Amino acid sequence: MAQARKAAPRAASAKTKIPQLDWSEAQPAAVVLISGPEAFLADRATQAIRAALLEVNSDLEVHDVDAASYTAGELFTIASPSLFAEPRLIRVEGVEKCSDAFLEDTKRYVAEPADGTTLVLRHAGGQRGKALLDLVRGGAGGGIEVVCAEVKKDQDRLAFVQAEFRRLGAQVTPGAARQLAAAFSGGIGELAGAIGQLVSDVGTRISEDQVSRATEGRVETNAFRVADAATAGRAADALVLLRQSFSTGTDPIPMLAALNMKVRAMARVYGAGGSGGQLAKELGMAPWQVDRALREVRGWREEDLARAIDLAAETEWRLKGGSRDPEYALEKYLLFVAKRGRV
Template sequence: MDVSPAPVVLVSGPEEFFADRASQRIRDLLREAHAELEVHDIDAASYGAGELFTIASPSLFAEPRLIRVSGVEKSSDAFIEDAKRYVSEFAEDTTLVLRHTSGQRGKGLLDLVRKTPGAIEVPCPELKKDQERLTFAQGELRRLGAQATPGAVRMLAAAYASGSVSELAGACAQLVSDSGTQITEESVNRATEGRVEASGFKVADAAIAGKQSDALVLLRQAILSGTPAIPILAALNMKLRGMARVFGAYGSSAQLAKQFGMAPWMVDRAMKDIRGWQEADLARAIDLAAETELKLKGGSRDPDYAMERFVSFVARRGRERG
């Protein structure tokens, strides 16, 4: 994360992993420049009037200060009033870091920080989309000095699709530690063996490739080993959504990637996967996925059969038997 110290730093958004990393980065940079750095922590919810100014006032030896404020979204009235005064005329050799997760509380203070010269904001958004987690995994591996094939990154992100961002970051670090800086699908497969989502993508890869027998065998093995069917269905859905985006589209991988919010290699993969599909059959596959999800969640007496039927439908690219 590219963050630099500033007199006032607003760390906004719900993702605590990014917020913690930003705060740590600021502290490390300040401590590199000033070994005598003083660090103070304030809870904005229980803040008492004047506390901020007491901490920020110059000491006898004028040591630089880092003041970290948590819970700005739950600020006391006293903190909001004092923080607005402080931001309007901040102290020298002091860095104030304000952590605000979400909500309208403290909005006036946030707006003031955002228009104050010299202050900066570090957004920490939640990663909700598959592409966002893929992009994060790619960046994390690059940060660690590793090179990974597109398929390896996709497998890694899929293996931790339901985990936290910190878990995915930890997996990247562990993978590089165990496998070195050249990351392949095989090294990810070894590292993620047993992950529910990784099993799901094995089934999805086989089904999308038209290997019906292999896909069904992998599906049965996953179910027998205790893997829930819902994550397997989610893996197939992820592929089908990508295929639907690029169906009938024209242009270079870079152009389509920008248009659809996908990585260029994902566009190439979806274009390859879509070969042999008819538009009506792809639409039916997406509809059948929704029907299958209902059956898996209690709408059928035999959910395993419903999942097998869906996997077979995808592997046959929507065609009937024979």
Template sequence: MAAARGAKNRIPQLEWAEAAPAPIVLVSGPEAFLADRAVQAVREALRAATPELEVHDIDAASYAAGELFTIASPSLFAEPRLIRVEGVEKCSDAFLEDAKRYVQQPAEDTTLVLRHAGGQRGKALLDLVRGGAGDGVEIVCPEIKKDQDRLGFVQAEFRRLGAQVTPGAARMLAAAYSGGIGELAGACAQLVSDVGKRISEAEVGRATEGRVETTGFKVADAATAGRGADALVLLRQALSTGTDPIPILAAVNMKVRAMARVYGAAGSGGQLAKQLGMAPWQVDRALREVRGWREEDLARAVDLAAETEWRLKGGSRDPEYALERYIRFIAAKGRR
């Protein structure tokens, strides 16, 4: 269970995978894919218990006064209801007033799901729910954006699918699908369907052949291994075929950040993994790759990463050269 985020939170806060029915279910956070999954899980749980479940949808932005109470009022046969409300962060004044009244005394046999993607609009309603009105729960769906979070999502997806994935294969897959996590989840499911329950780097390599970011990790692997000539050949091949340099830079930066985190750290791989919030295999790889680096050169690499990103995003007339220069620096461990 996720930890409460403030003193006003008096209701359970759940991860999206723990989604379950309650009189009021607040689904908060910007990650739409996880929110959709959470709402679907609530619906499936209710329908499994009551096949005749009535499902109603409300758009909070175009809501008309009284609509919520009309839907929630008992029907002739008193079937259980699920009322799903989208766009609470854009809600009309009428919805806000009705919802604040409703959560104080929810209808029996009714589950109200409130989807709020973020922002201040509707905060008074959220505060009521989080304060305990309606005996609700909150399902938190934060944005999955950081490399480590995306990698964790891939690993969790394979566990959910009952499959095993090697660390390298998970990393390759997370890099190959750098867009929305819906695409990433679909790739995990497709791999399990095509390959089976054991996923290695070879299977991911075949499945992601030609994708930009897989090439990026080949460049990054060569650079951090000190194979500068190989890294530059791979880079030029990628750029010559129209590959976007930004994902290549992201792949290199992911490794540089890992090296910076483990530099000078003392302890076993397992101990460092706990201290740094990294997987043991990530720590072991970063410790290998950081050998031979001096602290001042590694600090310069971190600075150069930000400078290179700025140049790639319009700060230079020759962005490809900027990326080349950065990769040469990494491959030489800063000793130029």
């Protein structure tokens, strides 16, 4: 059976003694704890473990267990040696909702895992089952932990898009990656599906034009076109694009979110010294994001940029019920940004 390679713990507590791996590094071990709320990544990790085991032995037995409806003795029955000693993969879902019987049996099991068996414990979060998690993280069973944190930050979504294209052997321009991340702003499962379909339909070199055609004017993509025009100082173009979006029933909230993301990026790089690469590392941004923000912040005064941040919060309040004319409020903010505060 493949052994988990050593990895530096990620945000681990002092009690964590086992390797903590990213979802993309998932591999078999006697006990594998898959933790975190991102269900899509957890499923990817589980699939990777199953594939690795099947590659070694095609006779793999796979058993699925629901921790919430678990009955006493079930785990030991499944893990008990068979006549032909086939390797086993036991996948347990819903450990955060587990029964008392599951907790008791699994704590006993991880103290002495069965030979030739991989036990995968999926815990999405919460306090239920914490004693078991602490036991596994403390080294019982000699396992590993695969961390599937929620992918919600703009930078993390972009990183996922780029990694997904690499996984498929494809190349994507930075602008096209950003468009995709914006166009599919919901679950990353939908985003991954869109990337797979795009590569299948278009090929392995993806440009912004191809993404624009494929997304067919999704709301979030239009939002970034408006924001791009505003931060580039093209006030008339930005206003026309905004009103066109309103005429097709676009919600103002995604438009505001796209504009705010760019304004925040400008505020982060304003007055910063050093190369683009250095700033990217210091600010936790992609190098192309830093370069673009540095271009867009030219001509801004510090006091006007600070006012833009305040106006962003005020506009959000107006869009969420604080004004009878939210479209006008967004237009006002858009023009403030497009004219770099000189209104």
